[in-house]
Amino acid sequence: MNAGHKKIRTSALATFFVAMLLGALSMPAFGQNPRLDIKNLEALSKKASEVVDVNLDGPLLKLASRFMTDEDDREALEVIKNLRGVYVKSLTFDKPGDYSRADVEAIRSQLQAPAWSRIVSARSKHEGENAEIYLMTAPDGGKVLGMAIISAEPTELTVVNIVGPVDIDKLSQLEGKMGIPRLGGQDEDSHQQPEGHRAKP
């Protein structure tokens, strides 16, 4: 092999490796899928007295956004505009102990993957409430790729999974708007009952 060929070969190999590296960096890491598997909650639903089940993938979110034309839909539209999925499972039970720690662990274990970061973990001893918020961000620490919320109360278990670049602040600001009651204060917009009163779909 002459020098010219060697040079070309080396150059090609280098290009190949750089491309691989860039690809690896841009690709989500192994296990980096912001979509949670909440199938175990399907079986648990049968024991619940009330179930809220929302499964909105990208196309459905796009369809919904076409119909969100009211004034009070604007902020919600801002939150969902680049999302690829919104999944909510909220189960209300008749009495404490109707769901187990293992039921929650099945979800929580998925959030132990390196790609997920727990940003909030709070527990209220008096009310027996546990809340955790997880975020999946891009490896460079920039863009949010997904969010998960686990809220475990004695008679209620809620898992929220948002896939896509969710703006947490905007999401937080929705409370008190679009009929969402603000906890701990009067909300002039809302006439709804406090959270917890949701009928089975």
Add this chain to the structure above:
Amino acid sequence: MNPWEESLREALRRKDVPPGFTNRVLARIRELPVRDKRTWFRFRAFIARPALRWATAVLCMAIAVGVAYRGRQDRQRRQGEMARTQVKQALRIASVKLNAARRMVQEVNQGTAQSRL
């Protein structure tokens, strides 16, 4: 036709019906269950005209396409409205739970709840 076929034709010439044949037919018809076919006959004769037949066929196709399209639009609108409701419900729950968790953290900081960060 040869002569013998002519004979055959002559032999098979149409015959007059026995007397009262028409009345017997009409009497049997009167005994049939009554069905008002007038409207149907009128409609049938109307659409039997060739040009109208084509026009009717084209119109029926156009209506079918229109109905199918409208049906699809209605379905899509219903789906869209449902999705909108679900989005708002999901965001409502997410927002409440998010803020509830944040408040719990604040309460911990203020010393009323345990928190681990």
Add this chain to the structure above:
Amino acid sequence: MITSTLDRSGEALGRLALGDMSAFEDIVKEHQSMVFSIAYHFLHDRSLADEAAQDVFLRLYQNLASIMSPQHLVFWLRKVACQRALDTARKLPKTPPVSLEDIAEPTEESPDTDPLLSEGLRRMVASLPKDARAVIILRYQEELELAEIARILDVPLNTVKSRLERALGVLREKLSRWTGGVAR
């Protein structure tokens, strides 16, 4: 004004479409001879033919909505008349072959005005196999082309041709024996 059968039928159908049920009587009168004659030449029995012909018109009344035109009406009547006659014939006991003794000797008169010859031929036709009978009747009573006969009987044209040929052969033979070899 001279009007054809089709014209009169068309006019009657038009009146029926407008709800004038009396037009049905005109249709019966217009076509009763044809229907009756098909049945009579098939069955060679006036009473049976009368009943069969009545059945045909009754069925017509019940199926008026399916009649598309005066031509279709005539086609329909011929078809149903043949079917009805065939059905009646099937229910009858087997007809014994025509005996030459049943038929009187022909006179010296011209064949086309000979009532006995005509009657003889009618009996011979009525003794033919049923499928051949219909072909002969539609060919010589109604003077239809073979293709039209094929459509009415819903059989291939070649079938009509072969049935006609066979039937004419049989009739010729019988007639020949009856007239002592005069017919060709």
